[in-house]
Amino acid sequence: xxxxxxxxxxxxxxxxxxxxxxxxxxxxxxxxxxxxxxxxxxxxxxxxxxxxxxxxxxxxxxxxxxxxxxxxxxxxxxxxxxxxxxxxxxxxxxxxxxxxxxxxxxxxxxxxxxxxxxxxxxxxxxxxxxxxxxxxxxxxxxxxxxxxxxxxxxxxxxxxxxxxxxxxxxxxxxxxxxxxxxxxxxxxxxxxxxxxxxxxxxxxxxxxxxxxxxxxxxxxxxxxxxxxxxxxxxxxxxxxxxxxxxxxxxxxxxxxxxxxxxxxxxxxxxxxxxxxxxxxxxxxxxxxxxxxxxxxxxxxxxxxxx
Amino acid sequence: xxxxxxxxxxxxxxxxxxxxxxxxxxxxxxxxxxxxxxxxxxxxxxxxxxxxxxxxxxxxxxxxxxxxxxxxxxxxxxxxxxxxxxxxxxxxxxxxxxxxxxxxxxxxxxxxxxxxxxxxxxxxxxxxxxxxxxxxxxxxxxxxxxxxxxxxxxxxxxxxxxxxxxxxxxxxxxxxxxxxxxxxxxxxxxxxxxxxxxxxxxxxxxxxxxxxxxxxxxxxxxxxxxxxxxxxxxxxxxxxxxxxxxxxxxxxxxxxxxxxxxxxxxxxxxxxxxxxxxxxxxxxxxxxxxxxxxxxxxxxxxxxxxxxxxxxxxxxxxxxxxxxxxxxxxxxxxxxxxxxxxxxxxxxxxxxxxxxxxxxxxxxxxxxxxxxxxxxxxxxxxxxxxxxxxxxxxxxxxxxxxxxxxxxxxxxxxxxxxxxxxxxxxxxxxxxxxxxxxxxxxxxxxxxxxxxxxxxxxxxxx
Numbered sequence: 048x049x050x051x052x053x054x055x056x057x058x059x060x061x062x063x064x065x066x067x068x069x070x071x072x073x074x075x076x077x078x079x080x081x082x083x084x085x086x087x088x089x090x091x092x093x094x095x096x097x098x099x100x101x102x103x104x105x106x107x108x109x110x111x112x113x114x115x116x117x118x119x120x121x122x123x124x125x126x127x128x129x130x131x132x133x134x135x136x137x138x139x140x141x142x143x144x145x146x147x148x149x150x151x152x153x154x155x156x157x158x159x160x161x162x163x164x165x166x167x168x169x170x171x172x173x174x175x176x177x178x179x180x181x182x183x184x185x186x187x188x189x190x191x192x193x194x195x196x197x198x199x200x201x202x203x204x205x206x207x208x209x210x211x212x213x214x215x216x217x218x219x220x221x222x223x224x225x226x227x228x229x230x231x232x233x234x235x236x237x238x239x240x241x242x243x244x245x246x247x248x249x250x251x252x253x254x255x256x257x258x259x260x261x262x263x264x265x266x267x268x269x270x271x272x273x274x275x276x277x278x279x280x281x282x283x284x285x286x287x288x289x290x291x292x293x294x295x296x297x298x299x300x301x302x303x304x305x306x307x308x309x310x311x312x313x314x315x316x317x318x319x320x321x322x323x324x325x326x327x328x329x330x331x332x333x334x335x336x337x338x339x340x341x342x343x344x345x346x347x348x349x350x351x352x353x
Numbered sequence: 354x355x356x357x358x359x360x361x362x363x364x365x366x367x368x369x370x371x372x373x374x375x376x377x378x379x380x381x382x383x384x385x386x387x388x389x390x391x392x393x394x395x396x397x398x399x400x401x402x403x404x405x406x407x408x409x410x411x412x413x414x415x416x417x418x419x420x421x422x423x424x425x426x427x428x429x430x431x432x433x434x435x436x437x438x439x440x441x442x443x444x445x446x447x448x449x450x451x452x453x454x455x456x457x458x459x460x461x462x463x464x465x466x467x468x469x470x471x472x473x474x475x476x477x478x479x480x481x482x483x484x485x486x487x488x489x490x491x492x493x494x495x496x497x498x499x500x501x502x503x504x505x506x507x508x509x510x511x512x513x514x515x516x517x518x519x520x521x522x523x524x525x526x527x528x529x530x531x532x533x534x535x536x537x538x539x540x541x542x543x544x545x546x547x548x549x550x551x552x553x554x555x556x557x558x559x560x561x562x563x564x565x566x567x568x569x570x571x572x573x574x575x576x577x578x579x580x581x582x583x584x585x586x587x588x589x590x591x592x593x594x595x596x597x598x599x600x601x602x603x604x605x606x607x608x609x610x611x612x613x614x615x616x617x618x619x620x621x622x623x624x625x626x627x628x629x630x631x632x633x634x635x636x637x638x639x640x641x642x643x644x645x646x647x648x649x650x651x652x653x654x655x656x657x658x659x660x661x662x663x664x665x666x667x668x669x670x671x672x673x674x675x676x677x678x679x680x681x682x683x684x685x686x687x688x689x690x691x692x693x694x695x696x697x698x699x700x701x702x703x704x705x706x707x708x709x710x711x712x713x714x715x716x717x718x719x720x721x722x723x724x725x726x727x728x729x730x731x732x733x734x735x736x737x738x739x740x741x742x743x744x745x746x747x748x749x750x751x752x753x754x755x756x757x758x759x760x761x762x763x764x765x766x767x768x769x770x771x772x773x774x775x776x777x778x779x780x781x782x783x784x785x786x787x788x789x790x791x792x793x794x795x796x797x798x799x800x801x802x803x804x805x806x807x808x809x810x811x812x813x814x815x
Binding site for chain 1: 367419422423435437456
């Protein structure tokens, strides 16, 4: 006892038990609002437990691909550090959340109105488009969507499917996180960069399809015709709004952003409301969309992002 | 999926055009139509890649070291181009650029262009060559014109007054149903007998709650300047060239062209190029319009200062002139959130003067009041009569004028220390000369912080 007592600092403020007490209390204090948030979000479609789990799964998968891309070294410790690093990237969490929401909506539409998450009527028509360029593009988009569906079911996402900005950010982040194995990682990074081809990614293929295929109905095809993937890319191309933002907006119980985005894409108010209700059949839509012009809608969206 | 690359089945896209950008961002080679676009954007082969969005994609691909595939938009010579480009960074620090989609459409006036044009027209409403007050059914009540090629129109209206305005001119429209709703006629092209110029008609609805319930202000504008007739020039004799009569028409044309071109640049750059350039072009438009206004003022000044300057005195309704002036400047007041209060409809005050000169004075007074009053304030226009004198008063809630300033305010080129706001310092001087020519006066009452009241006094008639 005396020996132990001797190691304790003279100032009672520095007592190890007090420090542990402070740390424990701080942890509890942080957990209270976090718990409140989690409980409140239980019914929020944007961060339901399923979405949180899905995003977590995707982030782990991305980390695993990074670890696998370099010659074996300290795999386990590296993986945790990479996951921690990826978790810090806001834009990556946002992107994964948007993909998860997109996928869950596709699954729901399959259950409710029997729209295949991969082969939709419009995509089928585009594959047979008289313009051979559109046909082969639609075919490529179709197989990309099939890969996406398979990956999402396993809560996975190939690194190569990330938009270039995110891909680049991730590589830079990993560089910092793995600075003990820097040289090894740099060789892997060069290889990953050389293999990357944005144009072969699903998002790029659908965006191109949405912008070049003349046979996609204007102003907007029905979501059950186009399927969620092509529909979202078409909305993004025609409204100028970010695809991920729109995907998240489809889970917003108010649907305000979705309605304005559709309006900005030139969809008539009544049609926009019909389309929005397809995303959430029991939503109570905000009133007044018929008074909002397309320019006004675009301006409001731009102002909201500023 | 880790490690397993995507099994891409897409055939390598066929490139519409290929190009190579070297490590310094210079376009080393390019096929058509990319080469033409480079030229249309002001670039040359071997010079920096001048297509802004493509250059951004290339820069990003080089900085990330990643192969990118992205949409781009650009403005060509007279077409708007949208397409899809792939940028593949090479080992030599340069970048291969492949165009895999290319869509060109002629540049039509976009919504934004139309709005800019409309704003400009609104400003120009203060200087129309023909304006008329219409009743709610678009019948002409009064009219006046300041251009010699519209004299025939003025005569026609005088001989057979009270008809719908569309009967005096030819409206170029595809619709045959008459009378047309005013919104369909607003901005219509019009041909006027006796004038070789093409006119645009603008209708400004008056009254509440239904626009047009209290009639309309009709103005005709033309983009072309009336060429000075050889006869007029001969009359000038061997006197020195006068800025007003001789130079103004000559100057107006190039300045109008500068404004038009600057406007074109401004709207062209509003798309993919930096806003700062659009801002410069906007400054050019403003400066050009200022110069034009200055020339108009100086031309007016010479007019009122010549010995032979005469006004055509008539029995006129000051209430009508005041309401019309308020109608013309309503939009400008609204822009500054200023409540402009004209005399109530039906209130009359008859006086002796020339209607269009009175209107010119009132536009000047009300325009000043709007320009120099704080936002959210009020500007009143009131009629009055004292004995043999009829008057219109324009009162504002601006900062007011000191005694000394009131002494100088009607002097030529007096700016009261203001600068850079587009004024010439001639407006009030011209107005007071015009008032005197009509045997009236222009006075000011004010105290610092109390606003100013400018009053035009003319001989009253019953």
